[in-house]
Amino acid sequence: MTDHNTTDTHDAPTTSGESGISRRGLLKALVSIPFFGAFFYSFFKKKAVDDARRTAIMEELGVGERGPAIIPEMISRPPGERLRVGIIGFGGEGESLIRNAGFAHPDWVEQAREDAARDPRNKNLEVYLSQRDLNIAITAVCDVFDVRAERAIAASQVAVRSGGGPAMPAAKRYRRYGDLIASGDCDAVIIATPDHWHSRMTIEAVRAGLHVYCEKCLTRTEEEAHAVYDAVTNSDVVFQLGHQNRQSEAHMKAREVIEAGILGPITLVEGTTNRNTPWGAWVWDIHEEGNPDTIDWDQFQGPAPNKVPFNLERFFRWRCWYDYGTGLSGDLLSHEYDAVNQILQMGIPKSAVASGGLYYFKDGRDVPDVFQSVYEYPDRDLTFVYSATLASGMHRGLKFMGHDAWMQVGGTLTVSAEHDSTRYEEKIDSGIIDPARPMFTYQPGFRGIDAVTSATAEYFASRGLLYTYRGGRRVSAYHLLIDEWLDVIRNGGVTSCNIERAFEEAITCHMATRSYLEGRKVEWDPVRRRIV
Amino acid sequence: MTRPSPEAERAAFRGYTNFQKTALVLLRIFIGWHFFYEGLAKLINPYWTSAGYLVESQWWFKGLFLRVATDTTALAVVDFLNVWGLILIGLGLMLGMFARPATIAGIVLLALYYISAPPFAGYTYGIPAEGSYLVVNKVLI
Incomplete structure (x- = not known):
């Protein structure tokens, strides 16, 4: 610093003994004081106006911007005893439901892994893996198309499970849904066939005492809707219709x-x-x-x-x-x-x-x-x-x-x-x-x-x-809807789409x-x- | 980092008229104001995240910025650095203290904004710009 002073010949000499911040620097900072005054005045004024507007609206409305107050409680409830679930109809929707129940087909896992590697925004695999293990086994499958039945069997014994769940034994294939229902292999059944089959399958499953998760639409005709309604309401089974919303x-x-x-x-x-x-x-x-x-x-x-x-x-x-x-x-x-x-x-x-x-x-x-x-x-x-x-x-x-x-x-x-x-x-x-x-x-x-x-x-x-x-x-809305259905089966209560x-x-x-x-x-x- | 000596600064100003000096100082303060408020506004907004900007990224560094946007830890770090970077750069420029490192940091930050979303022909972005830009945009200036 002294070195500076001695070589300083252009301007008025600066004070000696300055350390780190020069007088000039301080002066420069002083110059900015009015600007800071203006800045903070405007800043707090704007913030006050925004906050007042927001508070007034929120008070008027009586709701907050946070999550909904009514989050189904079963989300944190641990799954009880293992349930044996059968699947009738393993097309696009059936496969999606079983995947969200924790059993993805190995090909899907492979594809999802490749997708995530190519595009980090793709979270399909991450979501699948982080979803809870629902403590079920897919014990039986019925599909009229051989390829899909085989896919269901492969999914039922997949090693890569949601929530780190264990691999399960392979599902048994039934060629007739009636045999699946009568087999005694299942406590509950997911029906994901075309609509014209929904009522017959639901009614037979209910008569056999199996809990039913059925895809929408409930039935194909009005008459069938009455028949399903009577069968389910006169039974103790837990029924859920597949409306993820x-x-x-x-x-x-x-x-x-x-x-x-x-x-x-x-x-x-x-x-x-x-x-x-x-x-x-x-x-x-x-x-x-x-x-x-x-x-x-x-x-x-x-x-x-x-x-x-x-x-x-x-x-x-x-x-x-x-x-x-x-x-x-x-x-x-x-x-x-x-x-x-x-x-x-x-x-x-x-x-x-x-x-x-x-x-x-x-x-x-x-x-x-x-x-x-x-x-x-x-x-x-x-x-x-x-x-x-x-x-x-x-x-x-x-x-x-x-x-x-x-x-x-x-x-x-x-x-x-x-x-x-x-x-x-x-x-x-x-x-x-x-x-x-x-x-x-x-x-x-x-x-x-x-x-x-x-x-x-x-x-x-x-x-x-x-x-x-x-x-x-x-999380997948499908996963939550199946989770809720299983929870009501185990612990009682009412399903949201009963x-x-x-x-x-x-x-x-x-x-x-x-x-x-x-x-x-x-x-x-x-x-x-x-x-x- | 060493600050330039006062005489070096004065030397840099030599040859400028008082009007020019005043204009340059005002410009520095205004740029500082802009940075400072950008940082503070993000700091007080609990919903703010850079993810929306990063995920729109184009050009050579698209992959890198995307990776940051989708990794929650990296995103939190980047958000923190961005907010406090803006605030400190803004303060430095407004005060005229640590103005040189603040200037360099500002240039680096703006360069990152620029290469993340350059306004080149053929690139379109979901977040609309407030002006019309071609190659040169507000960030580059």
């Missing part, structure tokens, strides 16, 4: 929002489906090994109203025909309806009017690819509209329209005030609530980034149907199907409990 954190939060009365009177709810891929329109892959020798065609057709000669399209793309399912009604309207029923609990509508047509996928199918249904709930002063196309991907979401606010529900949840709301008028006028911005958003797992693979997977993810979050951790909810779902979907096929408005007679 029941476990979605955003959907639970939406119910909280409704119960807090934030939207005011709700007069219109709009549920939608938009897909724009052949796969999304059920043009599924035809397996190269599918032929009359590997597929038990008679067993597949079973209760289908029209018996036809062996047909690969009908087998692998069964959703395209009314003989096996109900098209958009039972596949996708059922999801939207069950989500709304979960959130609003409005039950079976008084009337339904449906229309639509086959406008794009003219590939020999007989179900429409554009379909709308309008349901009236005069007791609730409410209309529920469902609108779908399989040939345009514009995302419209699920919207609840109230006088004071509207809410959009999917993987995330957004609530915005209505410009002309009565309740929020004062706060809108005073600038605390801005109708142009959401006054409330809820984003489960907001700190994580997920990759979803296909357009159809994105469709489901955007609706909270694939993954949801528990404590910020991603037979009452399942019956409401089936009747509501069948009202739309009937209205479309018969070209008239149909009504629900609550006394005779019949669609008229």
Whole structure:
């Protein structure tokens, strides 16, 4: 430093004895004091304004931005004794259910490992491995297609298990579902066949005392829905219908929002489906090994109203025909309806009017690819509209329209005030609530980034149907729904999509199907409990 | 790191008019303000994370940034460094203390932002920019 002083010839000499920070440096810092004053003044003013706005909104609404208060308690309950589970139908959905029950096919594990290595955003394997071991064994499988039955057997003895569970002995294959049910090998059964088989299989399983997890739609016809309802309600078995939205954190939060009365009177709810891929329109892959020798065609057709000669399209793309399912009604309207029923609990509508047509996928199918249904709930002063196309991907979401606010529900949840709301008028006028911005958003797992693979997977993810979050951790909604079913079997309680909810779902979907096929408005007679 | 000696600084300023000096100091303070507030705003927002930015990454270092975004530990470290980096750089520039290391750190940080998401023709990003950029953007300037 002294060295500096001696060589300093250009300016006035600096004071001696400076150490580290020069007087000049101090002066420079002093210059910035007014700027710091201005900075902190603006900073705290902005923060105070933001905080006051936020507090005022949250106080008004009475809900927080945190996770929903009602998280099913069984999540932390350890699984009790080992249950023996059978699977009937090991197609895409059946395989997915068994994987989320902790038994992925070895090929899937390999593929998921490669996907994660290629794209670190792909968390499929990580989610699979971190899901809980549900303490079950897949003891029996029934599928009419040999290749799928073999896949199920391979999955049942997979070494790489969820939650580090142990490898289990191979499942036994049954060629007839009746033999599987009668075998005594199972305590419970998962039914993931086409819809036309659901009622017969469920009823037989219930009679044998097996607990049932059945895929949606509950049945193909109204008559079958009555039969299943009677069988399940007159038994002790635990029944769960496969609507994953029941476990979605955003959907639970939406119910909280409704119960807090934030939207005011709700007069219109709009549920939608938009897909724009052949796969999304059920043009599924035809397996190269599918032929009359590997597929038990008679067993597949079973209760289908029209018996036809062996047909690969009908087998692998069964959703395209009314003989096996109900098209958009039972596949996708059922999801939207069950989500709304979960959130609003409005039950079976008084009337339904449906229309639509086959406008794009003219590939020999007989179900429409554009379909709308309008349901009236005069007791609730409410209309529920469902609108779908399989040939345009514009995302419209699920919207609840109230006088004071509207809410959009999917993987995330957004609530915005209505410009002309009565309740929020004062706060809108005073600038605390801005109708142009959401006054409330809820984003489960907001700190994580997920990759979803296909357009159809994105469709489901955007609706909270694939993954949801528990404590910020991603889990499969399928996994949670199966977990809940097993927990109720072991410890008692009520499943979230029990037979009452399942019956409401089936009747509501069948009202739309009937209205479309018969070209008239149909009504629900609550006394005779019949669609008229 | 050694700070430049006062006379070296003065030497650097030699030849500038008072107006120019004042303008440069003001510019330094404003840039510092911008950094400081960017850091503080992120610090007080519990929802903030760099994951959204990183996952949009393009160009040569895409893989690296993606890996950081999807690894929770790495992401926490990067978030922490980014927030406190911005705050300290901002403070340094506003105060004019440790201005040289703050400047260098600022250049490094901005360079990272730039190579993560360069506005080259053909690259599009989900997060919209507030302006229209081609090759040169606010970060580069």
